[in-house]
Amino acid sequence: MSIRITGMDVPHTAALPRVDVAPEIELGVDKGGLPAGRVSVRFDDVRMRELR
């Protein structure tokens, strides 16, 4: 398996084992344990699609 991320200056790929769980997405600001300081992010149009 592999993962490929596009839409960035540096496309990122990584070898992965097979998908063996239902994919889980957690979207939004997560400061958990990181230094304090405001971060605000806006999101729109999220789509997860099976590839056949």
Add this chain to the structure above:
Amino acid sequence: MLREAPSTRRLSKVRWWAALVVGSAAVLLALACGERLPPDDAPPPDGGTSSDAQLGDGALVTDGGFCTPDDSTLFCTDFERAPVETGWTKPIVTGDGTIDLDDASFVSPTNAFLSSASTTTGIATLFRSAPVVPRSFELDFDFRMEPGSESIARFLTLRVADTAYVRLSSLMSDAAQTHGIYVKTSVAGVDSDSLATTLPPLVWAHCNITVRPTEDGGGAA
């Protein structure tokens, strides 16, 4: 914060993508042509009524026409329906984290998901588990850094296997509030972390994460 006209948003997005140096020309061209933005006056795909429940379990959550019914879709939302967590498995909000729908800027009209936190315990996320275990899948979404962001935070975690996940983080890198966007992959405890791009505030960016077997053309690290 000023609402951006759809034409302005599209133009700024085209400029942004045109400025990128991306290894995949096909992807760059598709985005530069505005593929991710529906026509400004396009009607909802079902003539104006909500189109969720096509796949059950809230797979499609739309009132704005982004989520066209499609049997390959595992989950889709354009954040047009209140409350903001509609269609998601659960919201996760701790510390001073806040989540909300907001119409100050969006990609598909007329709302977006606004997430903010400041304290070290602040979490403001939406969680969703896909309904099936697909052999291959892709995740697409649009995001932008908001003014006033001054620190570091994770903003996406995608678990793709029992021991593998992808994580995106932002780190403000200068006084102009340019943000470094970092990609981390963790596979069986082996982590890889790299700067993927830099992004000024108020610029919408698009991200596609594709997970597929290497023999299907996914390539290797």
